[in-house]
Amino acid sequence: MTASESNGSTNGAVPARSGGQVICEAILAEDIDVIFGMPGGASLPFYDSLYHYQDRIRHVLARHEQGAGFAANGYARATGKVGVATSTSGPGATNLVTSMANDHMDSVPVVYITGQVARPAIGSDAFQETDITGISIPITKHNYLVMHADELPRVMAEAFYLAKSGRPGPVVVDVPKDVFLEETTVPAPDRVNLRGYRPVRAGNLKMVRRAAEVINASERPMIMAGHGVDISGAAPELFELATGGNIPVVTTLHGVGGFPETHPLSFGMLGMHGLAYANFAMGETDCIIGLGVRFDDRAVGKVDEFGPNAKVVHIDVDPAEIGKVLDTEVPIVGDLKLTLQALNPLIEHRERRPWIGQLNEWRQNHPSLDIPDSPDTVLPQEVVRSIYDASGGDARVIADVGQNQMWASQHFWYEKPRRFFSAGGLGPMGYALPAAMGVQMGAPGEPVWCVTGDGGLLINIQEFNTLAAEKIPVKVAILNNAHLGMIRQWQQFFYEGRYMGAFLDNPDFAKVAEAFGLRGVSVSSRDELHEAIADAHAYDGPVVLDVHVDRVENVYPMIVPGTGVRSVIEDPR
Amino acid sequence: MNGTSRSHTLVAMVADHPGVLTRVASMFRRRGFNIASLAVGNCEEPGYSRMTIEVRGTDDEVKQFEKQLYKLVEVITVRDLTDVSAVQTETALVRVRVSPEDRPGLADIASIFRGEIVDVGRDSMIIQITGVSETIDRFLDVIAEYGIDELTRTGIVAMARGTKTSRNGSARG
Numbered sequence: 001m002t003a004s005e006s007n008g009s010t011n012g013a014v015p016a017r018s019g020g021q022v023i024c025e026a027i028l029a030e031d032i033d034v035i036f037g038m039p040g041g042a043s044l045p046f047y048d049s050l051y052h053y054q055d056r057i058r059h060v061l062a063r064h065e066q067g068a069g070f071a072a073n074g075y076a077r078a079t080g081k082v083g084v085a086t087s088t089s090g091p092g093a094t095n096l097v098t099s100m101a102n103d104h105m106d107s108v109p110v111v112y113i114t115g116q117v118a119r120p121a122i123g124s125d126a127f128q129e130t131d132i133t134g135i136s137i138p139i140t141k142h143n144y145l146v147m148h149a150d151e152l153p154r155v156m157a158e159a160f161y162l163a164k165s166g167r168p169g170p171v172v173v174d175v176p177k178d179v180f181l182e183e184t185t186v187p188a189p190d191r192v193n194l195r196g197y198r199p200v201r202a203g204n205l206k207m208v209r210r211a212a213e214v215i216n217a218s219e220r221p222m223i224m225a226g227h228g229v230d231i232s233g234a235a236p237e238l239f240e241l242a243t244g245g246n247i248p249v250v251t252t253l254h255g256v257g258g259f260p261e262t263h264p265l266s267f268g269m270l271g272m273h274g275l276a277y278a279n280f281a282m283g284e285t286d287c288i289i290g291l292g293v294r295f296d297d298r299a300v301g302k303v304d305e306f307g308p309n310a311k312v313v314h315i316d317v318d319p320a321e322i323g324k325v326l327d328t329e330v331p332i333v334g335d336l337k338l339t340l341q342a343l344n345p346l347i348e349h350r351e352r353r354p355w356i357g358q359l360n361e362w363r364q365n366h367p368s369l370d371i372p373d374s375p376d377t378v379l380p381q382e383v384v385r386s387i388y389d390a391s392g393g394d395a396r397v398i399a400d401v402g403q404n405q406m407w408a409s410q411h412f413w414y415e416k417p418r419r420f421f422s423a424g425g426l427g428p429m430g431y432a433l434p435a436a437m438g439v440q441m442g443a444p445g446e447p448v449w450c451v452t453g454d455g456g457l458l459i460n461i462q463e464f465n466t467l468a469a470e471k472i473p474v475k476v477a478i479l480n481n482a483h484l485g486m487i488r489q490w491q492q493f494f495y496e497g498r499y500m501g502a503f504l505d506n507p508d509f510a511k512v513a514e515a516f517g518l519r520g521v522s523v524s525s526r527d528e529l530h531e532a533i534a535d536a537h538a539y540d541g542p543v544v545l546d547v548h549v550d551r552v553e554n555v556y557p558m559i560v561p562g563t564g565v566r567s568v569i570e571d572p573r
Numbered sequence: 574m575n576g577t578s579r580s581h582t583l584v585a586m587v588a589d590h591p592g593v594l595t596r597v598a599s600m601f602r603r604r605g606f607n608i609a610s611l612a613v614g615n616c617e618e619p620g621y622s623r624m625t626i627e628v629r630g631t632d633d634e635v636k637q638f639e640k641q642l643y644k645l646v647e648v649i650t651v652r653d654l655t656d657v658s659a660v661q662t663e664t665a666l667v668r669v670r671v672s673p674e675d676r677p678g679l680a681d682i683a684s685i686f687r688g689e690i691v692d693v694g695r696d697s698m699i700i701q702i703t704g705v706s707e708t709i710d711r712f713l714d715v716i717a718e719y720g721i722d723e724l725t726r727t728g729i730v731a732m733a734r735g736t737k738t739s740r741n742g743s744a745r746g
Contacts, residue, residue, distance in 0.1 A: 133592065137596055138600070145592075318644075323636070324637060
């Protein structure tokens with residue numbers, strides 16, 4: 001055993017297993033019942049192991065490795081477990097790169113098992129050889145190239161532990177073809193012990209007391225809740241903090257649902273396409289309580305107009321996020337749930353009438369989410385609202401990237417965590433369909449809606465085949481405006497209407513869906529819309545709704561990058 | 574979030590694994606840090622290496638750099654020795670073009686700087702000099718007129734004075 005490896009105690013020698021079996025056992029030990037992948041030459045021995053485990057591990061054959069990766073992301077986010085995606089060497093592995101980068105940006109725990117050419121061929125430019133560990137260094141939390149089956153029990157335990165602990169993220173385990181076949185008698189370690197990796201638990205108590213003093217003394221506090229609420233399972237503690245202290249809440253895109261959006265203390269999502277009043281609040285607050293956030297540029301906008309008079313209390317599990325963007329009065333490195341459990345009893349309930357009155361006045365005067373009259377066309381916002389109505393507000397919604405992503409976050413009121421999923425950090429179009437597949441596999445029996453644009457759908461439309469073959473009952477609503485909508489919007493706003501590469505000559509998506517063996521429905525009027533959505537909601541199988549929406553509807557409100565919250569474009573119509 | 578840019582010396586203990594240097598170098602480049610020098614070699618514990626990294630930046634930038642470095646799983650500890658009492662040293666090898674008659678003059682200069690002549694050729698000499706970087710800079714400046722044929726520097730290695738080892742350092746918190 002060499003440096004920095006786990007030296008956790010082990011159970012003594014166990015019967016010989018192949019490398020592939022060791023991986024299957026490690027997956028089972030994590031209580032993971034579904035993995036996503038596509039086989040190839042280098043991973044064939046692993047698939048031979050999966051063959052023998054198919055009664056316990058369901059393998060979903062994606063139609064592109066990127067689809068497998070995004071599906072594993074969706075599975076992880078829906079369940080709170082680690083997602084697993086697998087591919088072969090070379091092109092299989094490189095097709096996973098976008099998915100790895102996406103997990104890394106959004107702190108989603110996924111373990112990637114990539115096949116590699118056999119050990120003697122490594123470094124020889126063999127067929128389908130790619131240095132995936134080298135490629136994935138900057139876009140993963142950690143990675144391994146496993147050169148002997150004896151390392152695999154430890155590496156698999158470390159990979160799952162690294163993926164899910166601390167700030168979660170993707171871990172790649174690259175396994176040469178002959179290592180899948182090689183036998184080992186080394187048992188799985190009882191526990192992982194990595195000398196260079198000790199994620200923090202609860203935050204420092206002294207700092208927690210200081211945070212309570214700052215919050216209790218504030219007149220105009222705002223909680224800004226992020227993805228950390230979901231990851232840490234801290235929604236009940238957040239609710240207690242907000243209601244116990246009478247502190248209003250805004251969320252980031254990934255924080256949506258961490259606090260019930262119909263609660264009077266909820267002031268919605270902030271940021272570039274956030275609600276006007278959420279952003280006004282961040283301009284005027286005297287105390288920003290950042291919970292599991294990284295103060296991303298799309299959320300913060302102009303840094304010097306973001307809480308210019310506010311003291312910042314920042315709780316996050318990643319020390320590198322604290323002080324990265326804002327000067328921080330009270331930095332607390334810790335798991336959010338555990339830290340809030342220590343903080344909440346110290347928080348005093350205060351009326352703060354002028355502040356909450358002001359926020360509600362802004363909410364009255366800047367409604368942000370009114371849908372304009374549109375007698376001739378269906379507006380994309382109505383599609384999202386119709387899903388909200390049909391599902392009684394209790395669906396899992398997976399958005400793609402672009403205009404649809406903003407409308408899906410704005411026009412649905414999420415009451416619980418892990419209900420809204422979106423690739424907010426990397427922003428890869430094509431995320432929603434495969435991710436929805438993974439969410440559905442992780443939440444069987446629950447209504448799952450994929451809200452996508454026409455452009456994003458086309459990027460991973462091959463997964464229609466997976467939905468049909470595996471009978472995954474995802475409902476797909478295409479907000480079909482025959483454009484790359486956000487591109488068109490930006491070219492309208494910032495390039496004086498010089499539209500370049502923004503139009504889409506789409507196929508008939510309902511027919512495409514039918515050809516894949518899915519139920520496909522074309523929708524172009526308001527009456528058809530509500531009926532089609534209600535039907536789809538009630539139908540026990542995958543459905544694709546091709547909704548022809550207004551082609552030039554824009555996302556509002558919008559803060560033009562580089563300008564302050566007061567110059568927000570609310571709705572020029 | 575501002576301040577003046579200056580040179581910082583960080584010492585990191587890292588696992589002696591293949592690829593650890595790539596991970597560290599990749600992080601430097603990706604986050605836009607400019608490395609002035611990097612020295613790496615064995616340390617007191619088998620299976621580990623110690624890196625000394627000289628990086629320019631504001632205190633906030635370097636703090637962020639330190640935290641990002643510490644996030645790498647194979648990095649065990651990181652310590653910024655910039656504002657602590659520490660020994661910092663570097664070695665240079667310089668090949669100087671020199672005729673036999675100029676040798677004594679160059680040898681004099683070398684001895685003033687505690688340099689050592691480690692090789693003599695027909696019309697050249699190799700001088701090895703060890704010390705703080707500024708001393709090496711001044712030496713090179715003085716002998717520039719002879720014509721420097723080849724120069725190689727190890728980069729700084731550093732160690733805190735006293736008994737506290739850099740194993741105790743950490744960027745946590």
